[in-house]
Amino acid sequence: MNRLKQLFEKKKNNILSIYFTAGYPEIGATLKIAEALEKSGADFLEIGFPYSDPLADGPVIQKSSHVAIENGMTLKVLFEQLKDLRSKISIPVLLMGYANPMIQFGVSNFCKAAKEVGVDGVIVPDLPLYEYEELYKDDFISNRLSNIFLVTPQTSEERIRKIDELSNGFIYLLSSSSTTGKDLNTSDAIGDYYNRVKNMNLKNPLIIGFGISDQKSFERANQYANGAIVGTAFVKTLGNENDYLAQIPEFIRKIRA
Amino acid sequence: MNYRIDDRGYYGDFGGAYIPEMLYPNIEELRNEYLKIIAQPDFQEEFKSLLKDYVGRPSPLFLAKRLSEKYGAQIYLKREDLNHTGAHKINNTIGQIILAEKLGKKRIIAETGAGQHGVATATVCALKGLECVIYMGEVDIQRQAPNVARMKMMGAKVVPATSGSKTLKDATNEAMRDWINNPVDTHYIIGSVVGPHPYPEMVSLFQSIISEETKKQLIEHTGNDQPDYVLACVGGGSNAMGMFYHFLDDENVKLIGAEAAGLGVNSGHSAATSVLGKEGVLHGSRTILMQTEDGQVTEPYSISAGLDYPGIGPQHAHLHKVKRVEYVSITDDEAMQASLELSKLEGIIPAIESAHALAQLKKMTFKKEDVVVICLSGRGDKDLDTFMKYFNL
Numbered sequence A: 001m002n003r004l005k006q007l008f009e010k011k012k013n014n015i016l017s018i019y020f021t022a023g024y025p026e027i028g029a030t031l032k033i034a035e036a037l038e039k040s041g042a043d044f045l046e047i048g049f050p051y052s053d054p055l056a057d058g059p060v061i062q063k064s065s066h067v068a069i070e071n072g073m074t075l076k077v078l079f080e081q082l083k084d085l086r087s088k089i090s091i092p093v094l095l096m097g098y099a100n101p102m103i104q105f106g107v108s109n110f111c112k113a114a115k116e117v118g119v120d121g122v123i124v125p126d127l128p129l130y131e132y133e134e135l136y137k138d139d140f141i142s143n144r145l146s147n148i149f150l151v152t153p154q155t156s157e158e159r160i161r162k163i164d165e166l167s168n169g170f171i172y173l174l175s176s177s178s179t180t181g182k183d184l185n186t187s188d189a190i191g192d193y194y195n196r197v198k199n200m201n202l203k204n205p206l207i208i209g210f211g212i213s214d215q216k217s218f219e220r221a222n223q224y225a226n227g228a229i230v231g232t233a234f235v236k237t238l239g240n241e242n243d244y245l246a247q248i249p250e251f252i253r254k255i256r257a
Numbered sequence B: 001m002n003y004r005i006d007d008r009g010y011y012g013d014f015g016g017a018y019i020p021e022m023l024y025p026n027i028e029e030l031r032n033e034y035l036k037i038i039a040q041p042d043f044q045e046e047f048k049s050l051l052k053d054y055v056g057r058p059s060p061l062f063l064a065k066r067l068s069e070k071y072g073a074q075i076y077l078k079r080e081d082l083n084h085t086g087a088h089k090i091n092n093t094i095g096q097i098i099l100a101e102k103l104g105k106k107r108i109i110a111e112t113g114a115g116q117h118g119v120a121t122a123t124v125c126a127l128k129g130l131e132c133v134i135y136m137g138e139v140d141i142q143r144q145a146p147n148v149a150r151m152k153m154m155g156a157k158v159v160p161a162t163s164g165s166k167t168l169k170d171a172t173n174e175a176m177r178d179w180i181n182n183p184v185d186t187h188y189i190i191g192s193v194v195g196p197h198p199y200p201e202m203v204s205l206f207q208s209i210i211s212e213e214t215k216k217q218l219i220e221h222t223g224n225d226q227p228d229y230v231l232a233c234v235g236g237g238s239n240a241m242g243m244f245y246h247f248l249d250d251e252n253v254k255l256i257g258a259e260a261a262g263l264g265v266n267s268g269h270s271a272a273t274s275v276l277g278k279e280g281v282l283h284g285s286r287t288i289l290m291q292t293e294d295g296q297v298t299e300p301y302s303i304s305a306g307l308d309y310p311g312i313g314p315q316h317a318h319l320h321k322v323k324r325v326e327y328v329s330i331t332d333d334e335a336m337q338a339s340l341e342l343s344k345l346e347g348i349i350p351a352i353e354s355a356h357a358l359a360q361l362k363k364m365t366f367k368k369e370d371v372v373v374i375c376l377s378g379r380g381d382k383d384l385d386t387f388m389k390y391f392n393l
């Protein structure tokens, strides 16, 4: 069984996932950050592979991608680095990035390489449902990779059901229609939306992302979902500190507090 | 051979809508509504009346006698440069602003490179009294100051795109990010036949007026609506798609798209996408784009800001692949010389973009009776600064 499924069977709430960009702030940072995050108590990880034109990202993650590319990060380099992944880390790991680098690498090659290094799933925000189903689903399934789809407050019930049917990991619930790095939407309407999705009794767990930055927003997200993802706030911390690894335990502790 | 879009939103292998879920409702709304709205009689009536009385259509089809003499053919210029705001871009913005109004949108966003599409968008927003936000690369804002001033005069807010390479592709990213963050009340007027389905199809539909008129005008001039050659420049490819649209199925009409080779196709400073690009995904559609081996988009270069784009529209990618259109590369120098030539021979100063199509004439051999139509997509007023520097005027 894939590690993601094991996690969701064991743990039903307060699941914490952290996003960071591979090769940022320095090319060799990827696995060191992953190890530090596991030790500090993160439940699963999303490792971003950088893209020059990240449409769905705000300035902080854009910048990290830009720096990572300048540092020489590519999918080839990343898979090379991840060869040691499973000798060092046991929590689930997802790769997150955009369609074009994956298509250049070859989607089939990408899925095989991901499986070989022990990756559990993939999040590609600009890979649509239709293309996934028609062109790529078999590659994902034969390599036992979960493909994670996003849902926003504007996603229709019918489409959420379709996404639930095609998903085999969790559903990534966006706190609002926004790029990464905006504050968590705390309007009353957002509670209605979370409850609406929660009450649909979907087969997949719900993890809330975009705008989770601290203990308060993490706690609030967990009122509605099985867990939450922190991205921008963590990437910002990595960029602020020279000794970026030393900051990690404190960062996680504060969110969990 | 089918050159048109299929019901999945693809032209052969190209097209589709590679967009994050946040944009899905907007794109879905457009996809469901655009053909219905465009078919409505009141849409058609308003579109036609604005094209006629506001834009000044039909644009003339002009037999350029001295140019014809020089190249030994019958060369006609489709005068999109005479449109209000000076380029073909306004055909599209007129169509999209009426559509946006019918969709109940209150706020318009757009990207622009040279500023021509930004100006055409600011123009129709002023006409309709709608809020207008234009994203423009920080570098382009400096290169194209007069167009920035035009947009501001018409009430648009010009927002510098400071991400990435700070040019057109980044302005497009910023416009899409704005749309993600404002999904309900905003319409995004894309300026070329690029972006997620249905944009490429919708924009080419609005631009197809160019070839619709050309066919009628050719009958008046020559008695035959099928010329031997049709030429247009290709940035994203909207004037070319408009110019080719009604000729696609006339297989005996040779269609030629001129891309910007910049300093030369192999110089590392070029925008010749069909030569240098590979298949991939850019700005929401599967197409051909210039990129590294790792799939990072590379920065193009051309002296003409309007052709300075690392991709081409998905229909062009298809027409290239099935060889219905021949894509050629024209260098900065060739385009500049062609600009000067048209100015001297016909008293028409073309946009440097359009001059890329003109420059192809030199590389062809004609029979005296060959009929050639060239899309003169815009006028050269915006390029005076570049001309002054280049020719030491």
Ligand SMILES: Cc1ncc(COP(=O)(O)O)c(C=O)c1O
Residues within 6 Å of the ligand: B087, B088, B113, B114, B115, B116, B117, B191, B192, B193, B233, B234, B235, B236, B237, B238, B239, B240, B305, B306, B307, B351, B353, B354, B377, B378, B379
């Ligand atoms: C005069 C003119 N021609 C051509 C273009 C290129 O765009 P497209 O290829 O979409 O026609 C531009 C773009 O700004 C332009 O201003």
